[in-house]
Amino acid sequence: MLTAKSSRQSVSVRHSIPGRLRLHLSPAPLAPRLGVLCQSMPGVTRVRINAACAAVIIAYQAEMTDAGRLFQAVREALDSAQPLPAPAKETGGCTCRPASPGKSGVGSNLARFLALSGVMAFVFVRKVVFKAALSEAAFSPLGLIALVAAFPVARESLRHAREKRFTLEGFLAAGCAVATLSGQALTALEILWIQSGAETLKAWVSERSRQSISAILDLTAKNTFILAGDVEVEVPVSAVKPRDIVVLHTGEKISVDGRIVSGEALVDDSPITGRAEPAHLTSGDTVFAGAYVRQGIIHVRVECVGDRTYLARIMRQVEDSLENKAPIESVADNLARSMVRLGIVATGLTLLTTASLWRAFTVMMVMACPCATVLSAQTAISAAIAAAAKRGILIKGGRYLEEVGQADTVCFDKTGTLTSNQPRIACIHNFSACSEEELLKWAYSAEVHNHHPLAMAIRNEALARDIDPISHVVCDFTLGKGVRAVIGDDVIRLGNRRYLAESGIESSARDKEVSSLRERGLTVIFLAKNTDILAAFAFANEARPDAGDTVRTLKQSGVSNITLITGDAEQTAVDLCRQLGITSCHHSILPAQKGEIVAQLRQGGHKVIMVGDGINDALALAEADIGIAMSAAGADVAIEAADIALVRDDLADILYVRELSRRTLLVARQNFWIATSTNLGGALVGALGLLSPVASGLLHIVHTLGVLANSSRLLLPLAGPAVSDDCAQALPVCPQPEQEKA
Secondary structure (H helix, E strand, O other), rough: OOEEOOOOOOEEEEEEEEOOEEEEEEEHHHHHHHHHHHOOOOOOOEEEEEHHHHHEEEEEEEOOOOHHHHHHHHHHHHOOOOOOOOOOOOOOOOOOOOOOOOOHHHHHHHHEEEHHHHHHHHHHHHHHHHHOOOOOOOOOEEEEEEHHHHHHHHHHHHHHHHOOOOOHHHHHHHHHHHHHHHHHHHHHHHHHHHHHHHHHHHHHHHHHHHHHHHHHHHHOOOOOEEEEEEEEEEEEEHHOOOOEEEEEEEEEEEOOEEEEEEEEEEOHHHHHHHOOOOEOOOOOOOOOOOOOOEEEEEEEEEEOOOOOHHHHHHHHHHHOOOOOOHHHHHHHHHHHHHHHHHHHHHHHHHHHHHHHHHHHHHHHHHOOHHHHHHHHHHHHHHHHHHHHHHHHHHHOOOHHHHHHOOOEEEEEEEEEOOEEEEEEEEEEEOOOOOHHHHHHHHHHHHOOOOOOOHHHHHHHHHOOOOOOOOOOOEEEEEEEEEEEEEEEEEEEEEEEEHHHHHHHOOOOOHHOOHHHHHHHHOOEEEEEEOOOOEEEEEEEEEEEHHHHHHHHHHHHHOOOEEEOOOOOOOHHHHHHHHHHHHOOEEEOOOHHHHHHHHHHHOOOOOOOOEOOHHHHHHHHHHOOOOOEEOOOOOOOOHHOOOOOOEOOOOHHHHHHHHHHHHHHHHHHHHHHHHHHHHHHHHHHHHHOOOHHHHHHHHHHHHHHHHHHHHHHHHHHHOOOOOOHHHHHHHOOOOOOHHHHOO
């Protein structure tokens, strides 16, 4: 880790990949100032500051500068005697600081609401059931309770006043004080009761969303095995230290960066590189966090432990999601402020025109509590985020929920996004007189006990054709190369060219015949019986069953541009685009170039969604207006960079979240109409003398409940778009290459 110190100031590199650099500053107040300086550096495209944890995240163009130059420039700025520039405004909250579990506010809000509910129940029983008089004077028990209950609102309004902000709390506090001092303590209590209930509901919905999302993140909790003497011990990844020996088995996720000291394995590093074919790694090779061991056992000496605060960062983003307001929430806040100003004017005009304090006070009571207006968007957004979390969709803020339904461009990664990680047989190139069924029977018989992805593809194709395997006497696997099986009097080998060469079988001539398959990006292995090569099997990653319908439905829903951005070869990418009906294709793309393509689309005036699943997609996910990460069990960096994470790894959830976005906006607009119309209508009726101050409190209850009931409809199941059965059919085996015409 690079670290530079200047007197009492220091900067260190916490994380670096091409195009992205994360710095940690000390002391913490240095971060905002340094962020301003970094924005003016050549090649820097964007700077994000987390002031609370003293971090600066720099996105830059790799062809113009690099992490070393940026770090050197920052170090020189610290060494310079010139003061750093002051930030123009305060930065947002930190997304990497662990959330405090006790700060949800549900408990305190609920206690206050229950206490006020008890008072209101006592008043109801005394006045309605027993028909007893009850004093509402300022210094009566009821008046004193109202003043005490108004204290939290008054304290909040004073804090806003010190910040030179006039907010709803100030008007509420003033209204309650006037009501109590004028002998209408019950009216003041009604307003405070409604306000307390609204705050409790908002805190409860937020906490419910957090709990749903916490359950999602529990799926990604990571443990690993370390070697303690000769014993393997399971420990949390956070407890792993550099130079520990981590033992990784078949099917396990690699959670550390390190070097293999013993063993060999097939490692799926597609989340990092986007490459579909697993890599055969042995002693001396390097492995990275985020990859998977598909087959084998390896011992890895830890060089770098993954970010120990990953889950805390995600949870902090969830904690801040309500502050990351959707534009429609800002509309609600502005509308509420306008209603407050209108209430002041309406109260004054009513007093001037009617000379009735009673009528003016009624108008003020109606307009002083635009709770329903404030809650119109908040409750809709919170309910939608909670509903999405139940379905396994993590939405990190209301802004992303609103914008995902407005996007006109969707960019897809290929491997793991539009295609599954399980390959299929694309072509069988037959060199013999055997039928394809016979070839599959030999191959299936040799691979029947193998769990390699290519072996599973052979098995699936054989089962689809009702082919049964032949029992073998001997079966030997050579990791990363092939398999040898003795079936009757014959020796069957299935593997790559190097494996056949090591077995004394010449395959160079046959290899030239299938070179066109490799140019298409297919994985090719040979089937040999004794010393004769019978066939070549070509494999491709299978498109997800619902990929075609997802693309079609996106076009029908208003998406005008669907683009494939992949690191795979041209022919592979073009074939997939043709199959799915995608008209725009960028192939053989490096991770940094993916972000540049997304940036170009945004500069062209498009609102862009980027859908990916790997570390190689992280820059593009961060660059897009809305980044959607497939599978929360996938690459941590991709999920962190994304704005929405689909835990179920289901493409149909993209359609669901777009439909949820549209429904949420519709419900919020309906709530605006409910809240505003009842406020204005109540003020008019109050000005005419047809509404009492007590009745104005009942009006608040009715229209606030109406808003809450309307928003709660979003918690009901929303059926996802149907996926036709046509896409669920297995793809047929491709024609033999010699029969194809270019």
